[in-house]
Amino acid sequence: MKHQEIYGRTVEEAISSALEKLKVSREELEIDVISEGSHGIFGLGAEEACITVAFKENCAPKAVLCAEDAITITTEIIQNLVDRMGLDADVEYLPDAMLTEESENESGMVFDILGEDLGLLIGRHGQTLSNFQYLVRILVAQRIKEYLPILVDVNGYRQRRFKALEVLARRTAEQVRIKRVSFTMDPMPAFERRIVHMVLANDPAVTTQSTGIGDDRKVVVVPRDNTTR
Template sequence: MGMPENKNELYNNAKQVLEEILSLMGLTGSVFPSDEFTATDENGEISSIGLNIEGEDLGILIGRRGQTMVALQYIVRLIMAHKMQVQVPIVLDVEGYKQRRCEGLRTLANRLAEQVKTRKAPFTMEPMPAFERRIIHITLADHPDVITESIGAGESRKVVITPKTLPQN
C-alpha cells in the first residue's frame, strides 16, 4: 500500500490507533486534528499529521518535560507505519501542551538572542529534545545578530546561541 489518498484517511487511522491506546491505558480523551502540527511539502504531499488529545487528568500522557508524550508519539508512528505500510510523521500534542511549549520557546529564543547580542557573549541553553532545539534554530535562523548550533550528544544535546561577531581579543 502506498501513500494514502488524503490526510483524512491518515488522520482517521491515527485517531483510531491513539483512541485504542488511551482505552488500554484506562484513560478517557478525545482526539482532534491539530492544524498547528499538520503540514504538507512543496508538492502538496502530506509531511506530517498533527493530533491533539483533549480530556481530564491527561498530565500522565505529557510526562516530565514532555517525555511520555514523545514516547507515545513514537509508538503511534510505529503502529501507523506497520498498518499503512508508509512512514508518516505523526505529531502528538496533549491538551495543547506542545503548542504552548513551542510559543514559549520562541519567546525565550528571541529574549536570549537579545541578551547574547547585548552582552556579546554566547549562551548555552539547558538540554532539550530534538523538536524543541529545532524550534530554537528555526526561530533564530534569520536573526541578524546571532547564530545557533547544537552541541553534545543524546539527551544532553543543547543549543548554543552565539553573537555573529564575537569581540576579538
C-alpha cells in the same frame, strides 16, 4: 501505466527525476533511453536527454490512501492506545495546527488528545509524549504501509511549549546581541532544541550550536562574529 517520457540534462538526471516523481525504486521500472542529449557548442544547440519509463509487471503502484482514511486510521490507533492506558480522553484532528517538531518546511497531520489529568502522558519535558508519538507513527506505518509525519499533542501542550520557547529564544538572542557574549541555555530534549534552532535560523546577529551529550545536550546562542566562550 503506459510508457511516460521523462526529460533531464543527462540520462541519469532524467532517471532520478522519474524515480522521484513516481516514488519508486529503479528496480520497479522499465527504462528505455530515447536520447542521451547533447551539450551543443558553447551552449548552442543543446538538447535534453529523454527516457521512457513504465512499471514492470507486478510493480504497479498501490492505490494512494486518501486523507480522510489516514485521519480515521490514525485517530483510531491513538484512541485505542489511550484507552489501553486507562485514560479518559478523546482524540481530535487539528487540520490547521502548527507543527513544532518537524523541519520548518514539512507539513503533517496533527492530533490533540483531550482530557483531564493527562500529565503522565506528557512526561518530563514532553519525553513520554515524544515516545508515544513515535509509537503511533510506527503503528500507522504498519497499518497503511506508508510513513506519515504525524504530530501528537496533549491538551495543546506542544503549541504552548512552542510559543514559550520562541519567546525564550528571541529574548536570549537579544541579550547575546547586546552583551556580545555567548549564552548556554538549559538542557532540552531534541525537539525543543530544534525549535530554538529554527526560530533563530535567520537572525542576523546570532547563530546557534548544540553541545553536551544525551540528556545534558544544550543549545548555545553565539554572536555571529564570535566563537563560543
